[in-house]
Amino acid sequence: ETGVTQTPRHLVMGMTNKKSLKCEQHLGHNAMYWYKQSAKKPLELMFVYSLEERVENNSVPSRFSPECPNSSHLFLHLHTLQPEDSALYLCASSQPWGAPSGANVLTFGAGSRLTVL
Amino acid sequence: AQSVTQLGSHVSVSEGALVLLRCNYSSSVPPYLFWYVQYPNQGLQLLLKYTSAATLVKGINGFEAEFKKSETSFHLTKPSAHMSDAAEYFCAVSVSGSARQLTFGSGTQLTVLP
Numbered sequence: 001e002t003g004v005t006q007t008p009r010h011l012v013m014g015m016t017n018k019k020s021l022k023c024e025q026h027l028g029h030n031a032m033y034w035y036k037q038s039a040k041k042p043l044e045l046m047f048v049y050s051l052e053e054r055v056e057n058n059s060v061p062s063r064f065s066p067e068c069p070n071s072s073h074l075f076l077h078l079h080t081l082q083p084e085d086s087a088l089y090l091c092a093s094s095q096p097w098g099a100p101s102g103a104n105v106l107t108f109g110a111g112s113r114l115t116v117l
Numbered sequence: 118a119q120s121v122t123q124l125g126s127h128v129s130v131s132e133g134a135l136v137l138l139r140c141n142y143s144s145s146v147p148p149y150l151f152w153y154v155q156y157p158n159q160g161l162q163l164l165l166k167y168t169s170a171a172t173l174v175k176g177i178n179g180f181e182a183e184f185k186k187s188e189t190s191f192h193l194t195k196p197s198a199h200m201s202d203a204a205e206y207f208c209a210v211s212v213s214g215s216a217r218q219l220t221f222g223s224g225t226q227l228t229v230l231p
Contacts (some may be wrong), residue, residue, distance in 0.1 A: 004160070008159075021122075031216065031217070032217070033217075040126075040223070041223065042220075042221045042222060042223050043207070043221040044222070045205045045219075048217050050217075055217070056217060090160055090161070092160075093159075093215040093218075096215075097215040098219055104211070104214060104215055104217075104219075105151075105163050105166065105216070105217030106153075106161070106163070106216045106219070107163075108160030108161045108162070109160050110158065110159050111159075111160050115183070
């Protein structure tokens with residue numbers, strides 16, 4: 001399978017549940033990203049990993065916990081979420097920064113639609 | 118600092134009509150600019166990118182955008198809209214070219230009327 005694959009596509013969870021979102025890429029990229037997409041708001045960058053090392057954490061609450069075991073897989077562990085965390089969570093990957101093309105292009109997955117009750 | 122502003126959160130056009138989606142940027146240095154498209158129930162997909170090689174950039178599906186430094190604009194156009202163009206379109210800017218430092222606009226929802 002090619003591209004960026006996210007599972008599950010839909011998730012409904014209670015505020016006390018623990019769940020995980022999974023992202024997998026087969027593009028040979030070594031940078032991976034989590035974005036949050038809420039209605040009427042710009043995409044929010046949550047986390048960035050490069051070569052399995054977290055290089056960006058944009059003031060995301062600790063109830064979101066990322067994990068990048070290797071350059072092809074990225075997880076977002078969720079626990080004790082709030083209703084305002086309901087959103088579409090998008091995973092993306094890219095080539096290394098400073099690649100010869102001059103500008104990184106993000107390749108996105110289809111997203112995981114999260115509803116917190 | 119960098120930012121983008123997309124004018125009009127919703128745009129409606131008739132099938133066959135010109136599509137014009139507006140994007141203005143703010144950047145202290147010459148930026149890299151991008152347009153992404155999001156079809157229903159899908160992630161974002163790159164339409165085109167500006168990397169200073171040419172001011173008129175052609176993308177996929179017949180879309181193009183023109184970089185105008187004097188107007189700080191990067192508007193997206195297509196001569197003739199198709200029903201399949203209905204989607205949300207996002208303008209984005211990065212002063213370094215790095216995806217790690219990409220700032221997205223709020224998006225414009227394009228509706229194509231039969």
